[in-house]
Amino acid sequence: MHPALLGLITIIVGVGACIGYFWASNQILDKFIFPAKGPNAGRNINRANMIRPWLFLFPALTALGLYLAYPVVETVRLSLTDRDQGGAFVGLANYQQMMGEPKFWEALRNNMLWLIIVPAFSTGFGLLAAQLTDRLKWGNIAKSLIFMPMAISFVGAAVIWKLVYDARPPGTEQIGVLNAIYVYFSGNDPQQWLTIPFWNSILLMIVLIWIQTGFAMVILSAALRGIPEETVEAAIVDGANPFQIFFKIKVPQIMGTIVVVWTTITIVVLKVFDIVFAMTNGQWETQVLANYMYDKLFRANDWGVGSASAMVIMLLVLPILVWNVHNARKEMR
Amino acid sequence: MDNIAGTKSSLNWAVQISTLALVLLWLFPTVGLFVSSFRTADQISSSGWWSALGTQTSQNPAIRIEGEEFVDGDLFVIEGQLFTNADIEVSAWGTSSRAPQAFVPGDVAELSRDRTITVDVGGAYRFTATESQEGQRLPRVFTTATAPPEFTLDNYRTVLVSGNATDNLAKAFFNTLTVTIPATIIPILIAAFAAYALAWMDFPGRALLVAVVVALLVVPLQLALIPLLKFHNEIGIGKGYIGVWMAHTGFGLPLAIYLLRNYMVGLPRDIIENARVDGATDFQIFVKIILPLSFPALASFAIFQFLWTWNDLLVALVFLIDATGETTVMTKQIVELLGTRGGNWEILATSAFVSIAVPLVVFFAMQKYLVRGLLAGSVK
Numbered sequence: 001m002h003p004a005l006l007g008l009i010t011i012i013v014g015v016g017a018c019i020g021y022f023w024a025s026n027q028i029l030d031k032f033i034f035p036a037k038g039p040n041a042g043r044n045i046n047r048a049n050m051i052r053p054w055l056f057l058f059p060a061l062t063a064l065g066l067y068l069a070y071p072v073v074e075t076v077r078l079s080l081t082d083r084d085q086g087g088a089f090v091g092l093a094n095y096q097q098m099m100g101e102p103k104f105w106e107a108l109r110n111n112m113l114w115l116i117i118v119p120a121f122s123t124g125f126g127l128l129a130a131q132l133t134d135r136l137k138w139g140n141i142a143k144s145l146i147f148m149p150m151a152i153s154f155v156g157a158a159v160i161w162k163l164v165y166d167a168r169p170p171g172t173e174q175i176g177v178l179n180a181i182y183v184y185f186s187g188n189d190p191q192q193w194l195t196i197p198f199w200n201s202i203l204l205m206i207v208l209i210w211i212q213t214g215f216a217m218v219i220l221s222a223a224l225r226g227i228p229e230e231t232v233e234a235a236i237v238d239g240a241n242p243f244q245i246f247f248k249i250k251v252p253q254i255m256g257t258i259v260v261v262w263t264t265i266t267i268v269v270l271k272v273f274d275i276v277f278a279m280t281n282g283q284w285e286t287q288v289l290a291n292y293m294y295d296k297l298f299r300a301n302d303w304g305v306g307s308a309s310a311m312v313i314m315l316l317v318l319p320i321l322v323w324n325v326h327n328a329r330k331e332m333r
Numbered sequence: 334m335d336n337i338a339g340t341k342s343s344l345n346w347a348v349q350i351s352t353l354a355l356v357l358l359w360l361f362p363t364v365g366l367f368v369s370s371f372r373t374a375d376q377i378s379s380s381g382w383w384s385a386l387g388t389q390t391s392q393n394p395a396i397r398i399e400g401e402e403f404v405d406g407d408l409f410v411i412e413g414q415l416f417t418n419a420d421i422e423v424s425a426w427g428t429s430s431r432a433p434q435a436f437v438p439g440d441v442a443e444l445s446r447d448r449t450i451t452v453d454v455g456g457a458y459r460f461t462a463t464e465s466q467e468g469q470r471l472p473r474v475f476t477t478a479t480a481p482p483e484f485t486l487d488n489y490r491t492v493l494v495s496g497n498a499t500d501n502l503a504k505a506f507f508n509t510l511t512v513t514i515p516a517t518i519i520p521i522l523i524a525a526f527a528a529y530a531l532a533w534m535d536f537p538g539r540a541l542l543v544a545v546v547v548a549l550l551v552v553p554l555q556l557a558l559i560p561l562l563k564f565h566n567e568i569g570i571g572k573g574y575i576g577v578w579m580a581h582t583g584f585g586l587p588l589a590i591y592l593l594r595n596y597m598v599g600l601p602r603d604i605i606e607n608a609r610v611d612g613a614t615d616f617q618i619f620v621k622i623i624l625p626l627s628f629p630a631l632a633s634f635a636i637f638q639f640l641w642t643w644n645d646l647l648v649a650l651v652f653l654i655d656a657t658g659e660t661t662v663m664t665k666q667i668v669e670l671l672g673t674r675g676g677n678w679e680i681l682a683t684s685a686f687v688s689i690a691v692p693l694v695v696f697f698a699m700q701k702y703l704v705r706g707l708l709a710g711s712v713k
Contacts (some may be wrong), residue, residue, distance in 0.1 A: 006574055007511040011518055014578075026616040053536040060586055061542075062525035066564070067557060067583020068549045119376040125355075132352045135337055140350050144700055146359045151696035153644030155664040159671065159685035160362045163369065163678060168378075172392070175381050177365070177680070210359065215707065222708050242344060247368045271553050274646045278668045293684035294556055298651070303559055310555045321551050328547040330541060 018059065025055045063164035072314070081306035094304035096266060104309065106285055107292040110201050111316075114272065115200070119265040120241030121209045123258060126216020130224055131246060137316065154211070162279060165193045197285040204286060207275050212268060216261045223257035224250060263320050270316055289313050311318045316330075369682040371484045377678045390424065392433060395473040398450070398460055408461045414474060415456035416685050425477040426452045433475035444472055452476070460691045473675075483555060488683040500670075502684050505663045509569065509643060511574060512653065512662060514643045516581035517635055523582070523590030525631065529619050531590065532597035533605060543594065547586040557584070558651050573660065577653040584648070587636045592637075596630035631707025636699050640692050663688040 029051060034044035071140065082090045098104050129146050133139035134164030149157065170189040174180040179190040194200045227250055235249045251258070273290040280286045289309060297306035347573075352379065366384045379391035394634055400413040424433035428442050428450065436442055438454040448462040452474060460471070492502045530536075556579075565576045608618050624631075642648075648666040653660050667684050674680050696703065 007515055010515045010575070010578060014515060014519040015522060018519070018526075022526055022616065026614065030614065031668075049534075050536065053530040053534040053539075054620075056526045056530035056534065056615075057542070059523045063523065063583045063586055064546070064549060066563065067580065067588065068552050069545075071560040072552060073556035074563075075556045078559060096675065129352075129355055132348055132355065136348065136352060137353075142356045144697070145356050147700070147704075148363070148693065149359070150703075151640055151692040152363070153664055153692070155644070155646055155647070155667050156685045156689040159667060160366045162361050162671065163365055163682065164380075166678075173380050173390075175377065175379075177361070177381065177383070180381050210362070213359070218704050236662060245535055266554075267551050271555065273490055273555075274664070277646070278671055290553075290555055294647075297559060307559060310553070310558075313553045313555055317551055317553055321548050322648075324551060325544045325548050327542065327545055332543060 003208060021059065022056070026052070027130075029055065060166050061120060066084060075307045075310050075314075078303055079311050081304060083301075083303045090304070094308040098305050098308050098312075103282075103287055103292060106159055107282075107287040107289045107309075108312070110285075111270070111288060111289045113201060114205055114208075114269045115266060117205050118208050118212065118269045119262045121205075122212035122265050123220075123262050125209065125213040125217050126261065127220050127251075127258070129213065129217040131219035131250075134221065134224055143217060146217055149211045150214045152211065154207075154272075157207050157211055158275055158278035162194075163208075167192045177282075186259050194332075195284045200280060204275055204279055207279075208269065208272060212265050216265065219261050220254065223254040227253050263323065267320060270313055283296050289316075334341055366682045366686055369678055370488055370686045371486070372679065373483050373485055373487070374679045376480075377682075378676070384593060385484075386482055389479070389482055391478060393476045393478055395430065395475050397473045398458060398471050399547055402466060407460075408463065409465050410462075411460040413458060413470070415452070415458060415474060416478070416517045419481050421456060421478045422454055422474050423452060423456055424479050427475045428472050428473065434477050438490065448472070450474070475556050489687075491680065492683045492687055498595055500674075500680055500684075502663060502666060502687055505666045506687065508660055509662045509664075512649065513639060513642045514579055514582070515578045517638045517688070519578065520582045520585040520589050520638060521635060524586055524593055524634070525624065525627070526619065527586075528590050528593035529615075529623055531594045533618075533623075534615065544588055546587050546590050546594075552587075554584050554648070558647075562692060568703070572653060572655040574653065577649060580648050580652045581638075581642050581645075585634075585641070588637065590636045592634050592706060592709055593627060593630050596627055600626055627703060629702060630709065632699065632702040633709065636695060636703050637706055643692055 029048050034048040034051075035041075036167045038044075043179075079094055080089060080091060081087045082093065083205045129143070133142045136142065152160070163175075164177050165179075166174075167179050168176075174183055174190055176190075178193060182188070183190050193203055198225050231249055231253065232245060235245050240249070249291065273287060273288055276282055276286055276288050277292045277294065282288070289312060293306050293309040293313070296302045296309060335605060341623070365382045368385050369377055372382065372385055375391065376385070376389050380387075380389055398411060398413060398415075402409050402411050402413045406433050412598050423438050425437055427433040427435035428444065429435075436452070438452060441449050441451045443449055446462070448460070448466075450460045450472060452457060456476070456478075458474060471667075481487045494503065495501055531539060531546075556629075561580060561583075562572075565571060570576050570579075605618060608622055613621070618690075643666065646662075646668065649662045649665060653662065654665055663684070667681070667688060670677075672680055672685055
């Protein structure tokens with residue numbers, strides 16, 4: 001069958017099944033199981049209302065359970081077993097093997113660098129952009145242009161930045177802007193930037209910073225707008241200069257939002273895969289955990305170590321997960 | 334207002350200029366790709382895209398002269414034309430790779446054994462020797478030529494309609510679309526019902542379920558790859574569209590439920606309670622009141638999910654693309670192009686631009702909803 005046709009049928013069947021399910025299950029509940037008439041009408045209505053939420057939740061809970069909750073448990077199990085031995089329990093052997101691999105430590109070290117640099121610079125640039133555009137006439141246009149990379153795929157961004165980092169042989173015209181500037185000012189030969197360890201990781205991080213700054217800017221810009229005008233006016237009356245107003249009055253008031261932005265970008269960083277996969281594929285010491293895991297799972301076909309490295313990512317996400325749940329519960333009260 | 338805010342005009346200028354600098358810095362890489370996608374392969378590789386509008390100077394590969402020898406006085410002469418393109422102007426030339434720009438057009442170069450050669454601006458050359466060059470190797474000419482800037486739609490033609498299987502993106506484009514649309518629509522419906530229950534129905538365990546959704550929001554989907562691939566193989570759908578639709582639906586649900594619930598909680602209580610008093614069932618309230626009122630939140634999530642599924646690489650790699658490559662998506666094909674066509678920027682830039690054009694249109698058209706969704710979706 002042609003995939004487009006299959007897609008159309010899926011939409012119709014999927015949407016139809018959803019609506020059909022919700023409608024029919026509600027009908028059955030109200031008309032047949034607990035009809036709201038007859039001698040027990042009152043009791044039946046109450047009972048129906050106790051069951052109804054679960055009818056509404058059932059498809060979502062099934063999908064969430066199957067596609068997110070079950071895999072977490074299953075990954076824990078897989079990380080403790082060995083596929084080659086028919087799935088036998090091997091304890092922490094996979095973790096031991098992983099710890100023995102220099103590539104893993106390289107990935108972990110790089111991930112830590114990413115975790116520090118990308119959220120810091122994205123939030124920093126985002127805050128700068130939010131403050132700069134705050135009272136500008138053309139602020140909205142500026143914002144939407146800085147925000148634009150959010151719509152670009154990591155792969156598209158990888159191509160865009162590979163052109164920036166491109167190198168041509170010495171003596172010829174450079175078409176990558178980084179080398180063009182470098183050769184012009186230093187007079188040295190052009191560099192293959194993506195093959196120079198350490199700096200190549202930084203160059204990959206720049207791609208993600210470029211994408212995430214817009215996100216940080218949008219959130220922080222809304223937070224800046226929410227600051228009570230009186231606090232700023234009071235500071236002006238007291239003779240504060242613009243920098244003091246920004247750092248001593250505004251930033252402390254939006255600290256909560258800054259933390260939210262920081263943690264959200266941290267999550268993105270932990271899962272970063274496409275950029276490294278497309279630009280260097282972890283060569284020249286640019287490996288990161290997500291790409292290391294992909295290598296283990298689908299190139300080396302080693303599910304045990306692959307699952308173990310996925311658990312490392314999960315472990316790094318865990319503090320943020322707990323913090324988010326804690327905050328959400330606080331807010332619900 | 335400006336005075337109240339304490340801005341001085343000098344500071345105002347500094348703000349304007351810094352903002353402009355920041356915007357240009359952020360725009361620069363994308364513009365480079367866009368401009369490159371309209372340039373010819375030769376011009377891309379001979380000059381940076383920022384000089385695309387200027388006269389193009391390029392060093393041409395060496396051309397070994399050839400032609401009929403004729404006798405002119407006591408000299409043996411060969412004359413001819415280096416280029417077929419009449420627009421090219423020679424700015425410098427030479428006879429060895431060590432000094433390819435030794436002469437300007439019109440100069441006469443003295444070669445060994447009393448031979449001479451001269452090249453003019455148009456690329457016409459005249460070679461003279463005191464003895465016949467029959468059977469001898471004739472000299473090579475190195476030229477640096479200038480040509481007017483050239484822009485073309487050929488790259489788009491190659492990428493969109495040519496028959497070349499590695500370069501043609503049309504199939505991948507439609508595959509991406511096929512993945513994206515059902516994967517955007519289906520989770521919205523499922524999530525909307527769940528969000529309504531979590532927002533407006535009272536039942537034990539509701540707070541716990543909301544916490545679970547918040548927790549699942551950040552679970553890395555890396556954990557799901559192997560268990561779900563195994564699951565898909567066991568139930569017999571293997572790798573394919575159905576699998577990728579289901580995966581995207583599952584992965585998109587936490588954000589969808591979270592966004593929609595946050596929005597629905599904020600809807601006015603009166604409307605819903607009045608409807609209840611009037612005897613409307615929950616199903617009717619949901620379909621007739623909640624869904625239409627939640628349109629902004631639905632739109633926000635739809636945009637997120639669309640961008641995310643369109644731009645996705647990992648989920649497609651794991652759940653969709655099989656060994657035949659029939660179901661490849663654009664992101665995957667571009668990664669392959671980066672490997673096989675690493676230096677062919679005209680193909681790469683054009684493919685990348687085709688793949689980001691649709692999200693960019695959606696982005697600029699629906700930015701309002703995207704921003705609103707971001708503000709509601711970031712866990713506070």
